[in-house]
Amino acid sequence: MLGLTGSPAELARGVIGRSAIIVAFLGVALFVVPAVLGGDWIKTLTAVAIYAVVAAGLVTLYGRVGMISLGQIALLAIGTWTATRISYAADLPFPILLLVTGAITCGVGVLIGLPALRLSGLYLALITLMAAGAVNVVLTTINFPNGGHGFTGRTSTPDLSGLQPVGRPGIAGGDTAYYRYTIVVCALMFLLIAAHFASKPGRAWASIRESEPAALATGVNIVRYKLWAFALASFTTGVAGGLLAAQLGQPTAFGFPTQDSLTLLAAALIGGIYSLWGAVIAGAFSQLAPFLFQAQWGIDPNFLLIIFGVGLLQVLLTAPRGIVVQMPKDIANLGKLGAHLFRKVTGGSRSPE
Amino acid sequence: MISFATTTIFGVDWIFLKPYIVVGLALGGVYALSGVGVVVLYQATGVLNLAFGAIGAAGALISYYLVNHTSTPHWIAYLACVVFGAIVNVVYGMVLGPAFAGRDPLVKMMGTLGLALILLGVMAWRAPAGGAFVRVLQLPTSNHRYTVFGATVNLTQILALVFALVLTVGTTAFLRFTKIGTAMRALASDREITATLGVPVRRVELAAWLGSGIVCGAAGLLLADLFTSLDYTALTFLVISSLAAALIGRLQSLWVTLLGGLAVGLAQAVATPYSSISAYRTAAPFVLAIIALLYLGRHRTVTLSRTAG
Numbered sequence: 001m002l003g004l005t006g007s008p009a010e011l012a013r014g015v016i017g018r019s020a021i022i023v024a025f026l027g028v029a030l031f032v033v034p035a036v037l038g039g040d041w042i043k044t045l046t047a048v049a050i051y052a053v054v055a056a057g058l059v060t061l062y063g064r065v066g067m068i069s070l071g072q073i074a075l076l077a078i079g080t081w082t083a084t085r086i087s088y089a090a091d092l093p094f095p096i097l098l099l100v101t102g103a104i105t106c107g108v109g110v111l112i113g114l115p116a117l118r119l120s121g122l123y124l125a126l127i128t129l130m131a132a133g134a135v136n137v138v139l140t141t142i143n144f145p146n147g148g149h150g151f152t153g154r155t156s157t158p159d160l161s162g163l164q165p166v167g168r169p170g171i172a173g174g175d176t177a178y179y180r181y182t183i184v185v186c187a188l189m190f191l192l193i194a195a196h197f198a199s200k201p202g203r204a205w206a207s208i209r210e211s212e213p214a215a216l217a218t219g220v221n222i223v224r225y226k227l228w229a230f231a232l233a234s235f236t237t238g239v240a241g242g243l244l245a246a247q248l249g250q251p252t253a254f255g256f257p258t259q260d261s262l263t264l265l266a267a268a269l270i271g272g273i274y275s276l277w278g279a280v281i282a283g284a285f286s287q288l289a290p291f292l293f294q295a296q297w298g299i300d301p302n303f304l305l306i307i308f309g310v311g312l313l314q315v316l317l318t319a320p321r322g323i324v325v326q327m328p329k330d331i332a333n334l335g336k337l338g339a340h341l342f343r344k345v346t347g348g349s350r351s352p353e
Numbered sequence: 354m355i356s357f358a359t360t361t362i363f364g365v366d367w368i369f370l371k372p373y374i375v376v377g378l379a380l381g382g383v384y385a386l387s388g389v390g391v392v393v394l395y396q397a398t399g400v401l402n403l404a405f406g407a408i409g410a411a412g413a414l415i416s417y418y419l420v421n422h423t424s425t426p427h428w429i430a431y432l433a434c435v436v437f438g439a440i441v442n443v444v445y446g447m448v449l450g451p452a453f454a455g456r457d458p459l460v461k462m463m464g465t466l467g468l469a470l471i472l473l474g475v476m477a478w479r480a481p482a483g484g485a486f487v488r489v490l491q492l493p494t495s496n497h498r499y500t501v502f503g504a505t506v507n508l509t510q511i512l513a514l515v516f517a518l519v520l521t522v523g524t525t526a527f528l529r530f531t532k533i534g535t536a537m538r539a540l541a542s543d544r545e546i547t548a549t550l551g552v553p554v555r556r557v558e559l560a561a562w563l564g565s566g567i568v569c570g571a572a573g574l575l576l577a578d579l580f581t582s583l584d585y586t587a588l589t590f591l592v593i594s595s596l597a598a599a600l601i602g603r604l605q606s607l608w609v610t611l612l613g614g615l616a617v618g619l620a621q622a623v624a625t626p627y628s629s630i631s632a633y634r635t636a637a638p639f640v641l642a643i644i645a646l647l648y649l650g651r652h653r654t655v656t657l658s659r660t661a662g
Binding site: 068115118119121122123125126127129130131133134137138141257258259262263265266269300302303304305306307308309310311312313316317320 | 401403449452453456457458459460462463464466467468469470471472473474475477478481589590593594596597600632633635636638639640642643646647649650651
């Protein structure tokens, strides 16, 4: 799966090729996109990057370790809430705010992950879904901080004149600058996750996914690595929540319905749950597609739900690795078919096979 | 002198609590109903149906349309909801059931999420919800009111509770005494071995899909009435809280599911007059389900395979 076959030279070529694609992708995202697009596009793409990080958490948990969490949007909400609360309480530099938010969300995530040591498969998925439902009820009730005092930081009679939205970093006040900032932070989060995949924890997770007894027999500390996976996914999701808080300025509980955890998993499955590129596609699916349908093309966004449902069934039945693997395969097949037809039409010599 | 009528429970007068108990039992009845439908299907086919709410909501929407925009006799309109649930479920079970048969329970569950999203999209497209416009589907039974122990109860609420009880008793008897029921119990243990023994596995699975589809439709109809407005998005994802009852029953025991459903409904409704916890009452299903799941998993140590558990 990781392409670890072939001679060292081939491997090196693969690494260089992959790095080139990533650099090109980031280059386009950082320099070409802001130059060409503006306004709502930039805001939407900021959200795409943030949700891609959340989906990357799902890739880590399900794609690598085989544990499913249906509470990632609730975790994102916790991250957003925490960042909002802290930003009203203390005047921290933005990177520190993100780190603190990540750390607190990480703690909550590990707490939610504890049952994962005892439950697995469907039951783990359902307990995280139930936890997400409970978190949503609590957040809807206490609501997001608006500059008040006390733990919830919410006052029922806010002085709207003096109300400040969650502060953005000094170097990235405008939407375009904040977009670039978000892309850089999200790229760092992806890098952190990719580094885990490529080193010891990644191998331990893979062995747990394949067979827990076998992993145990080879001396993998299952408890530690399972919690580690939850900690990593929660940390990155928390940082994404911090980014989202400053993106929204005034977040509300309505932005994080429980069912979004389900639809995000659907998006991640469609994009490709075994690959970080799949997470990027999932982010685009969940945030960019509704924007394209509604604001750009004027199509009823509800059609998107239908497409989403059909796509989910199709991926589950025929292409479990998602678009990220299926698309190049389909294009290659299409190319082969085209070449074949071309030869037939021109009546040229047949290929040796 | 202490009279029963003035008893207070945690500071709330018993008189005020009674209506909430009625509402809670009715709501719990529907939770239990959905739970039993989910458990039977899960046991027979391994599918945890996340489209349960969407199917019920779509059926209720069809009934609403028939009642308000056509001259169809009302009983046919209400029957249409139940029939719709049965048809959608059976078609899904017939077309996609076999394709998902050998897969992980999680994949099967996500498949039904696909169905739920499709139904939700179709509903939102064909019957857009907008602004102050609220659809109300009130069953005629809601106009029959009785006074029981000093609390007002309507016939729909009684029906919800009775239906849940009858369904649990009926399903238990069905699984124990009929041939198909026995086959379903065999399927729950091992699909491959059951097939080897000559049981027509697909036909038995379709029977489970049919039964749970009927329950889907009935639950959708009752919920649309009990929730006063027919909000299909809310009804679709009400499946998340309805799962609580099934989880308390370990996706296995019908009786525990019934009790779990009633407990969840009661806890949610009775918390209403207590101002300190009232706002959190909708978390009751989740909290109870989490406690049940944690209790259930207390002896587990290592997973033997990816699909186990």
